[in-house]
């Protein structure tokens with residue numbers, strides 16, 4: 420359906436006096452109604468993704484620099500553009516794009532040069548543009564020619580006069596605006612091959628309606644509101660936003676309000692805590708045991724992403740579900756984070772020691788550009804560098820891996836030695852569970868559902884019981900299994 424693009428194209432000039440937002444009032448004397456990129460430039464300006472060089476001039480014929488491209492792509496993904504130091508000798512904290520450059524480098528979307536420079540003022544080439552857009556929007560961008568052919572197939576860019584893609588040619592601001600708008604909103608494209616063929620439920624958690632917007636951030640106006648519980652179909656994702664259709668209207672919604680399972684309105688029932696068996700001689704009571712649950716990433720560090728999901732959200736969701744299981748038993752759980760906040764790697768290990776944790780379970784999802792899939796668990800094995808608990812960590816990893824496989828039945832990638840900071844800089848037995856691959860459709864078929872994540876949380880909980888039951892030889896753990904109608908696994912370490 421081309422309605423949205425037509426509407427935007429025709430209405431922008433007319434909309435100005437009635438615009439919902441003062442940003443929509445931009446009016447560039449050098450981007451008139453007949454300019455080839457008029458609709459696209461105003462679309463990006465409306466979302467705050469780009470702006471003029473002044474209130475009245477956009478200079479569409481000027482070349483785009485690498486720094487400007489980074490800022491526009493960063494804003495497209497709603498990254499935090501707060502200026503900050505980078506590792507590049509020529510991008511200081513004061514560079515206007517330093518925050519976006521830093522974040523895009525962390526996400527492996529953009530990179531610098533072998534000499535340690537970024538060259539933010541260098542003009543961008545069409546080849547670089549194709550790769551950057553490809554990586555930003557998760558197209559196949561393994562090389563310039565592959566990225567260029569993705570853009571051409573999708574109707575985002577076409578070749579130049581000589582029939583090639585013109586990968587060494589530079590790009591004007593106006594043309595970059597066209598390519599970026601088309602990447603964001605398929606209604607601008609010259610080919611119509613996006614399919615809205617995957618369904619998700621709207622779940623606003625509080626019963627309110629979900630705004631459907633014309634672009635992937637809240638600066639874009641809402642064109643419809645969708646009731647919670649409704650099924651919508653999506654074509655693709657732009658950062659944390661999904662391009663969906665609902666009642667024949669296309670637009671963008673935030674993925675925090677979409678899920679694979681039908682929202683439930685039943686309150687959760689917590690059974691009363693169980694009474695453990697007497698504490699074995701020479702051991703502390705079970706109530707002294709603290710399991711530290713570490714939801715990987717968070718805040719400005721999203722981790723990996725794929726299939727419309729972001730690692731930091733999945734890890735927090737599973738961590739919170741896991742935490743609930745400890746409410747029914749004497750053992751305690753402590754969380755390194757309970758919301759979408761940034762916690763440094765150093766602080767995570769330090770937290771375990773601060774709260775007198777006994778074991779540490781870090782939750783992550785894997786990612787791969789190809790067909791990688793499955794579950795694996797890491798522990799740290801260098802002798803006594805910082806974390807001396809090698810055999811304990813290995814035993815815990817064994818039980819964690821076993822329960823994960825039992826929960827989801829994904830490919831067994833085994834337990835592995837991993838030199839991860841959260842494991843190395845820890846003073847208690849510590850493991851890092853890679854639940855599955857966020858990039859794998861097969862893995863996301865379970866990881867993407869509430870029911871699947873509940874099974875995983877229960878499995879991780881049971882793994883900690885198994886560790887105490889077998890490795891620490893605590894028979895008083897046995898009654899705790901009954902809280903989830905489970906029994907100890909076989910002895911594995």
Ligand SMILES: [Zn+2]
Pocket residue numbers: 715716722723730783784
């Ligand atoms: Zn991770």
